Amino acid sequence: MKSKPNGAFNAQAFLESAGVARKIVEYRRGEAVFTQGDACNHVFYIQKGGVKLSVLSKAGREAVVAMLGPGEFFGEGCLAGQPDRMGSATATTDSVILLVEKDRMVRLLHKQHALSDRFIAHMLARNIRIEEDLIDQLFNSSEKRLARTLLLLARYGKHDKPVRAVPPISQETLAEMIGTTRSRVNFFMKKFQRLGFIDYTKGLKVNNSLLTVVLHE
Amino acid sequence: MKAGTRFSAQAFLDSPGPAKTISEYRRGETVFTPGDACQHVFYIRMGGVRLSALSSTGHEVVVAMLGPGDFFGEGCLAGQPARVGTATAMTPSVILHVARATMVRLLRQEIAMADRFISQMLSRTIRTEEDLLDQLFSSIEKRHGQADKRRAGGSRT
Numbered sequence: 511m512k513s514k515p516n517g518a519f520n521a522q523a524f525l526e527s528a529g530v531a532r533k534i535v536e537y538r539r540g541e542a543v544f545t546q547g548d549a550c551n552h553v554f555y556i557q558k559g560g561v562k563l564s565v566l567s568k569a570g571r572e573a574v575v576a577m578l579g580p581g582e583f584f585g586e587g588c589l590a591g592q593p594d595r596m597g598s599a600t601a602t603t604d605s606v607i608l609l610v611e612k613d614r615m616v617r618l619l620h621k622q623h624a625l626s627d628r629f630i631a632h633m634l635a636r637n638i639r640i641e642e643d644l645i646d647q648l649f650n651s652s653e654k655r656l657a658r659t660l661l662l663l664a665r666y667g668k669h670d671k672p673v674r675a676v677p678p679i680s681q682e683t684l685a686e687m688i689g690t691t692r693s694r695v696n697f698f699m700k701k702f703q704r705l706g707f708i709d710y711t712k713g714l715k716v717n718n719s720l721l722t723v724v725l726h727e
Numbered sequence: 728m729k730a731g732t733r734f735s736a737q738a739f740l741d742s743p744g745p746a747k748t749i750s751e752y753r754r755g756e757t758v759f760t761p762g763d764a765c766q767h768v769f770y771i772r773m774g775g776v777r778l779s780a781l782s783s784t785g786h787e788v789v790v791a792m793l794g795p796g797d798f799f800g801e802g803c804l805a806g807q808p809a810r811v812g813t814a815t816a817m818t819p820s821v822i823l824h825v826a827r828a829t830m831v832r833l834l835r836q837e838i839a840m841a842d843r844f845i846s847q848m849l850s851r852t853i854r855t856e857e858d859l860l861d862q863l864f865s866s867i868e869k870r871h872g873q874a875d876k877r878r879a880g881g882s883r884t
Binding site: 567596630633644652689693 | 782783784788790791801804834836838841842845846848849850851852853855858859860862864866867868871
């Protein structure tokens with residue numbers, strides 16, 4: 511087998527640069543990366559920024575399935591043979607996104623261990639998160655779901671040091687994430703603020719004490 | 728590369744060997760329960776498995792129903808130290824237990840295995856996402872219904 515010097519595949523370098531069958535696109539905050547019903551031609555990787563995945567019901571209500579950040583893939587459903595997008599992806603902030611053609615991604619996952627490793631880790635994490643969201647949805651009150659969502663947005667339990675500050679997010683979007691109305695979210699946010707669980711000075715900050723809502727029965 | 732020495736994911740999953748054991752489960756028998764240590768990834772050779780979670784109030788919900796050819800218990804690959812849910816055989820089942828370290832190594836070294844695993848993860852994610860959406864939408868509709876009712880009630884006074 512021929513192997514050029516420096517010819518080893520570098521997954522990180524691949525994901526951080528443009529090249530054959532892949533391009534880097536910048537999106538402004540609020541811009542759609544794809545919308546429900548679009549053809550599935552690419553898998554996406556967030557280099558910078560953030561993306562919201564949402565789905566519109568027949569009744570016209572929107573539900574948010576995921577809020578993703580740098581280093582995450584999305585639109586991977588097309589690898590499983592989905593012909594069209596089942597939902598929409600919207601930039602939640604100014605974002606830089608790598609678009610990899612579907613066929614190229616399939617070939618690379620077959621050939622490049624470094625990339626399939628990365629991708630498997632991503633799928634495992636996504637899967638666990640979605641399962642947890644589903645269980646949360648089935649078991650918990652909207653108050654608890656809101657508290658959990660805020661803690662996750664502030665990255666509690668994900669890193670050693672939680673960031674505390676929640677990226678700018680509307681109460682509307684929070685309602686779409688936890689499956690309730692904006693007025694319910696507003697009601698609980700006021701309650702959390704009164705109890706000192708969250709703090710609105712200089713953007714939204716989440717305090718450790720919010721955990722009590724999630725843990726308390 | 729000699730023919731015959733290539734790794735076959737299917738052959739690996741269908742035969743006994745080092746670092747993997749095959750167990751049979753009766754209908755209703757549990758494969759793991761919450762709190763069990765995460766040491767294996769499981770692969771269903773025959774039968775079916777139900778993954779469920781128990782709320783603190785004792786309600787059980789089914790997270791997935793799996794069949795032959797499906798993996799489960801893969802959360803330990805993502806660093807979960809203990810099982811968070813329950814896996815129960817729905818019918819008499821034959822299940823392969825692959826040690827976590829072996830599975831990690833196979834996914835690194837054997838593309839055929841990684842392929843299999845990725846495609847299953849993708850379909851699992853899509854299915855679970857659909858279930859989540861069902862729940863989100865029904866919850867949103869219910870809440871909006873209640874809000875509409877409250878508004879209608881309020882306008883009378």
